[in-house]
Amino acid sequence: MITSHWTPTIKFLRLLLLLTLGITGGSAAVAEDSGSSTPWGRDYFPNTELVNQDGQKMRFFDDMIKDKVVAINFIFTSCTDSCPLETARLLQVQKVLGDRVGKDVFLYSISIDPETDTPEVLKKYTEKFRIGPGWQFLTGNKDDITALRKSLGLFIDGIDNGRNKDHNLSLIIGNQSTGRWMKSSPMENPYILADRLSKTLQNWKDASTNDQDYASAPTLRPPSAGEQIYRTRCSSCHTLGDTQNAGIRSIGPDLIGVTRQRDPQWLKRWIKEPDQMLAEKDALAMQLYEQYNNIAMPNLRLGEIETSAVLTYLAEETERLQPEAPMAQDTHDGAHQHAGPKIQQQGG
The missing domain is CATH 1.10.760.10 (Cytochrome c-like domain)
Structure with missing residues (x-):
């Protein structure tokens, strides 16, 4: 059945698209420019109860995102391909941000395999990667987590509900109090991600102080x-x-x-x-x-x-x-001959 009313999830995805593309228009811009309360508040986000790696209970809206700048991704600890890379990249972001993490920027990784990823398993995972303070790893009820992923626009039918725990690579960053959210790649340059979390989402209404122009930009070679x-x-x-x-x-x-x-x-x-x-x-x-x-x-x-x-x-x-240094030359009998190829030692 097709109706003329958009669901909240579709509205949220539309906002993500506008913000990711740098477009401010429609209802999103009205909410932001007028200073009125964001539509992406308590009535939109589920207040899902989760448990962090230290066994502490946390409510998604009240404790995790309300009036905060956050980065949220979904992983599982037994993943052998994309999840370790996502964790490693966000670890770089945490190191760039330093002690701001847990104070004015909050990082959350939520397990999509809560049956396996107990708080104890998540704790060992954080120790293995040497995760610093301020970054929470959380688990909970599987159905609740799926509903949470859908509300964030991070669930794709046919991928995230398939076999073998396949899931799309996605990261969402945002400022709940302003309603400004961006979907990003977890493989983004860590300095760009850190800048968005520490500056763009914190002071997005402030005029840019960058007075450089394209004439002073260096020439960049295209990467292979x-x-x-x-x-x-x-x-x-x-x-x-x-x-x-x-x-x-x-x-x-x-x-x-x-x-x-x-x-x-x-x-x-x-x-x-x-x-x-x-x-x-x-x-x-x-x-x-x-x-x-x-x-x-x-x-x-x-x-x-x-x-x-x-x-x-x-x-x-x-x-x-x-x-490599130029090859040695043999001057025996006055003839200049190149030595044979250098044999490299196999590292251990």
């Missing part, structure tokens, strides 16, 4: 396919010779020189199917797993072309930042 994959997937957990920002990425090793240190076939397989290599107890895979706090390398579901693109980018970036 491999660089795009690295920045959206790999950089959640790894650095690439980026010592300046190394403090926000401490989950995995730096990748400069990895194409010189590892056997190419081993490295290619490790990128494509790390979960299988860990299941097989591959010696080097297990060493890395134990070295980095038992956080498993997630399966990024990359194909042959994508894997090759990433490895090419890592090799090119290594050569750019750490060019």
Whole structure:
């Protein structure tokens, strides 16, 4: 049956679209510009009861989002692909924001597998990733959590209610008191996400103080396919010779020189199917797993072309930042001959 009245969820999705695109119009703009109360309040959001990793009960509206700037995503701790990357990326955001998290910015990760993810399991998960204070991991009743996901526009029929706990990659950030909400990718640059949470959503009515123009902007080179994959997937957990920002990425090793240190076939397989290599107890895979706090390398579901693109980018970036010394020359008998190729040691 088709009616002429929009449901609250459809209204909320429309608002998300407008705000994500930077459009302020219609009822959303009227509510914001007039200073009237936001429609996205107690009457819209369910006041679902959840339990955090410390066993504390929390109401979704009253305790978690009311009059707060928040970031909310949905994960489950046994996930071996996207969830660890989401957690790693938000961990970077938390490190950028520092002690503002838990004071004027609040981070929430809610389990979609509450039967498995008890408070005790969530607590161990936060310890494994070394989550700082102010970021809550929560569980509760499965049906209530599904209803909550739907109210936030983070539930897609055919994906989120399918088998094997598949779920869409989504993150919502917002300021409940102003009614300003944005749907974002959890793989977004951590500095951009942090800026939106600490500035855009806090002071969105203030005029911009940026007086720079396009004439002073530097010329940027287009990223290769491999660089795009690295920045959206790999950089959640790894650095690439980026010592300046190394403090926000401490989950995995730096990748400069990895194409010189590892056997190419081993490295290619490790990128494509790390979960299988860990299941097989591959010696080097297990060493890395134990070295980095038992956080498993997630399966990024990359194909042959994508894997090759990433490895090419890592090799090119290594050569750019750490060019190999010129080959030694043999002057015996006055003839200048190049020495044989350098043999790289396999890292442990």
